[in-house]
Amino acid sequence: MPVTTPVRAAAEPPPALLLAREAADGQDPWGYLVSEKFDGVRAYWDGARLRFRGGGTVAAPAAFLAGLPAGQPLDGELWLGRGRFDELSSIVRRGHADAHAWGRVHYMVFECPNGEGSFAQRVQRLQTWAAASPMRSWQPVEQTQVAHAAALQQRLEHVVADGGEGLVLHRADALYSTGRSDVLLKLKPAHDAEAVVMGYTRGEGRFEGQTGALRVRDDNGREFLVGSGLTDEQRRDPPPLGSVVTYRWRGETLQGLPRFPTLVRVREAGW
Incomplete structure (x- = not known):
């Protein structure tokens, strides 16, 4: 069995962020604003530094x-x-900033942390800031209303057919939390979630x-x-013990466990 080493701790505690739950089958989108779910790397700008969800600092170019x-x-x-x-x-995982490579990176912003008012009001605030800042490195994520469950499913199918990952639904009236x-709900063709690595089984054949x-443990x-x-x-x-992995599954077993869980990716230490 391979020898593993502990995960390196982030330099400081990770930022407190809002995390999504899975949307129900036939989810009614009434009362939500809907956006595309981007298959990217979560990043938090604290006003002075750009940080990963895990607390590490993103080595982004000065520009x-x-x-x-x-x-x-x-x-x-x-x-x-x-x-x-x-x-x-x-x-983004490099320890140094490659300005040329970063020229292709988009920072898709969907929230202004600790902002006052409802989510719909915070979205409007992001759009106002973006319109007033032509030299920005970020852009607000498009948020729209969807009329009913059938229209939501159609939009999901369209996004996935074009190579997208899925949709995100955020209560329009929600205060920041x-x-x-x-x-906050995520809607995808197959469920995914994160879990912590607790151990391993030995391979056969x-x-x-x-x-x-x-061997993993979920939330x-x-x-x-x-x-x-x-x-x-x-x-x-x-992946080392204590590391966080994303897995995908379809349905649950009679014991209430994810059916056919498949590893998608490992979150890097500090991300």
Whole structure:
């Protein structure tokens, strides 16, 4: 079994952010503003530094940072485009800023942390700031109303057919809050969530002497195995204990556990 090392702690506590729950089947979009779910890297601008969700500092070029509003927090996703997460990851995870590569990175902002008023009012505020700042490094995410569940499903299918990941629904009347909450929902063709690596199982057959599966624990305290989706490299050197992984699944077992969980990606330490 490969020897693993502890996850490196972030230099400081991670920022408190709002996290989405899964939308229900046939979700009624009434009362929500709907946007595309960007397959990017969550980034929090605290008014002076750009930080990952895990607390680490993003090594962005000075010109990019100069285009962010001083003293005004923003929350959003660093994004290159649909289906380009791996390329984006290779850019933002570097310890130095590659100005040329960062020239293709978009900061898609969907929230102004600690802002007053409803979410709809905060969205309007973001749009006003953007209109007044032509030299900015960020852009507000388009938020729209959707009439009914059938229209929501049609929009989801359209986004996915064009290579998108899914949709996000945010209660239009919601005051700013943090933590995992029903005011923010994600809607995707297949469910996904995060879990913490608690251990490993030994591989068998062609995986003899390697990792067979990750033993993980989700936010609800459920423990289960994630064996599908691991690369050959990850089986030889699996994600460290305590690291956070994203997995995808379809439905639940009779025991209430995710059915067919598959590893999607590992969140880098500090992200």
